[in-house]
Amino acid sequence: MKKKIVVLTGAGISAESGISTFRDSNGLWENHDIMEVASIEGYHRNPSLVQDFYNKRRRQLLEVEPNLAHHFLKDLENYFDVTIITQNVDDLHERANSSKIIHLHGELRKARSEYNETVVVDWSNDINIGDFAEDGYQLRPHIVWFGEMVPMMETAIDEVLQADILIVIGTSLQVYPAASLVDYTKNNAPVIYVDPTELNNNPSIIQIQKKATEAINDLKNILSDYSVE
Template sequence: MRLFVLTGAGISAESGMGTFRDTDGIWSQFDPMKLATPEGFAQDPALVHDFYNARRQNLLEASPNAAHTALARLEDALTQRGGDLYLCTQNIDDLHERAGSRHVAHMHGELRKARCMSCHAVTAWDGPLGLADNCPSCQKQGSLRPHIVWFGEIPLYMDDIAHALEEADMFVSIGTSGSVYPAAGFVSEARDLGIRTSEINLDPSDNAYLFDERHYGPASDAVPAWVDRIVKALEARG
């Protein structure tokens, strides 16, 4: 069995990571045009750095929840039986990896990394990031930016994502709003390919009507319950 799992902010909310598009989400408190666009960074890089420094510190204090660990368990179960889990996340946190997931495609980038605008090197980065920092690769000062895909930029790994979706037996969306493209379009692509689709979410997403199956509740309850069903089905096959 080959599963394509897409995760969004809802899977990390119970770990203390803020969602973006809920009524009390991050973008209801901050202006994304100032903090999450290349133009905003060019106009006030210090403001953007401060915003992501605070989010990076929040991440370092957070821990994976039961939904993250359940997906890591599913990856192991599938691998042991010759299957595959392609885990694609819109999240910029590393909670999947810290829970034990080995292969994660971060289509929107990673908070604990910095990217050089001069030499394009990507570097692990856990501390504060600012204009006084030098790129570890080319040594240029002030050239580092958060390794985040901002509004107006092309998400990462799109060719790999398209290939994995074409090869999947099931597409599962977990904790997503269904309003952020291109990820929100994956369910339609899966349906066109004849792939069964499932949504796991706290509440119905904007495109919930497109899914064959729907499971609602807190991620820490709904995801482990779903994983248990998949693992039992795998065990029954022998």
């Protein structure tokens, strides 16, 4: 029986494919204050601005491809039972053909009703004011913004509780509640952290201070020590 690996991915893995993040040193995301374009309050204040912002992000997805790290995680399925929990809203894990993916913060290529978060449709084009969901309400990006609940959090916790190994890639574990997932690992389950940012000298976590694509060989070496049977 294959051992179960759960992988938590963040903005760093997508940044290597050319997707911009909101972790810029100036605190801005594409020249916007993050709370203008990634909070429910910002959306209520200026829905047109927020729709335009995510329309541009959606178009950008057409210009990028999964990188070596995305493909490596897919290849791990040959040896392990792999579930990916991602904070990213892009579809790069899907395009790398990973089998089991949980999106904590929503999906850029989906839209949902302003009124009912369960009315969700696939959506690859721009969302315009006047585009309505089947319930008659305005469509909005299927994104979990600051100020909103994270509906997939319980599902993600259940996965981590079952993990034999947890790998954290491309996130400095600063965004909650996602960062708290590390606390749900089994006592004997190793946690492997891959990110250039040092994680406060935590001796219980195996740290690889590299970008995701640069850490592939390190991960291969570490995972070779764990039996897949």
